[in-house]
Amino acid sequence: MEKLSKAKKILVISLSCSIIFLVSFIFIDDSVGQSKSPTAVRFASVPAIVEAPSHVAFQKKYFNEQGLDLSIEINPDGKTSLTHLFEGTVDIAAVMGTPVVYSSFDRSDFYIIAKMEHAKIHSAIARKDSGITGKNSIKGKRIAVMLGTSGHFFLDSWLIFNQLTPSEVDLVNLNGPEAVKAIEKGDVDAMFYWFPFPNMAKKVLGDIGFELSSNHHVPGSWVIVVKKDYAHKNPEIIKRFLKAILKAVNFIEKEPEASMRIHSSLSGVDASILSNIFTQMDFRLCLDQELLLDLEDQARWIIRYGYTAHKKVPNYLNYIYPDILKAVNPEAVTLISGD
Incomplete structure (x- = not known):
């Protein structure tokens, strides 16, 4: 009987220790999660209407929800933003395809990670x-x-x-x-x-x-660009960035008026100028075959007019990195990679 009593005591003590250990582990683990600071990301944007999704995501704190402490700079054009990306002062840049194509003749250290489909601008x-x-x-x-x-x-x-x-x-x-x-x-x-x-x-x-009159001309794809080493080292950060953008696209579709006001306040573009075009934009985050054709078409234009000394169109499949967007939204990637 005495042996049984001792066994019970040992069992109770063991259980108590286990519970204390589990509670301590949960507390420590929770405190670590709470104390973990958001990841800093530097993003280059522009006042153009194609950047409304990123502006909405910023103002609605969708980046914060993804654990990102995103700082945003508003440049007059995407060409400037791309320059800042190459200089290392920003991590992610949004830019029209033309400066990207120009850069592709002289360097190959960057990726297009997504395209923002939009109406004529x-x-x-x-x-x-x-x-x-x-x-x-x-x-x-x-x-x-x-x-x-x-x-x-x-x-x-x-x-x-x-x-x-x-x-x-x-x-x-x-x-x-x-x-x-x-x-x-x-x-x-x-x-x-x-x-x-x-x-x-x-x-x-x-x-x-x-x-x-220029209705026959809808040039350029609006793309999101990162350096290749940043993409390989920080795929989770980029994934969270794109998730925030996707959430903003959905918000714009449901709340166009509120979205227009947000974009107006951040871009500095008067709402009266935006009102006639905003609801027609039809934003969609993707990587499609049209992007590849657009990049190749612009490369041929640059070569034809002698804006570069190069004579060969680069292989733009080497400049597009679909894996991250595919992980976020597989249906958004319809690009034929040739793999």
Whole structure:
């Protein structure tokens, strides 16, 4: 009987120790989880409407929900953002495909991890008092464009479509905000850019401004880019980043008015300029075959006009990294990789 009593005591003590150990383990594990600080991520964005999903994700704290302490810089254009990525001052950059294609001729240390599908955002604005009335009167005119960007590709495509050449116009290399000021003052006769700059120009020009027909031209894919070493070292961080963007896309679809106000506040673009286009954007995060075709088309354009000394179109499958988006949303990746 005494032996049985001792055995019971030992059992009780053992159970008590086990419970104390488990409680201590849970407490310690929980405290470690709570004390774990969010991961810092530096992101380069722009005021263009294509960045509305990232702006919504930032303002709605979707990045925070994913354990990311995201800092965001707003640059006038994606070309600047891509430069900052290569300089190492940001980790992730959103940019139109044109600067990416230009860079692909000289370096291969970056990946496109996603594309933001969207509606047409490029347009051309001219001054009536410049003598421009349409495609046939643009020869010899001063045209504002930012060289090496999707606006440049847009202009050249427009000229080709209208049986003109770049040598028949006087190009003035300006960024978006500079172009708006230049056309307002009459320093240029027309401008070829992406939203919101043509819309801002129309607003300041009033009755003397008009839009040149360009419905056949929808240049460039809006892409999210990282350095290759960052992608290989931080796939989970990128995965969480994309999850936040996807949540923002869903919010925009359900709450377009609220989303427009958020984008307006962060981008500085007046809501009155956004209202006519925002609900038409139809955002979708993906990696599709259209992206590959677009990159190749722009590469051929760059080679054809001698904007690079290279003569061969790069293999853009080496510049697209679908694994992370595929892990987040398999249906979003329809790119044929050839594996």
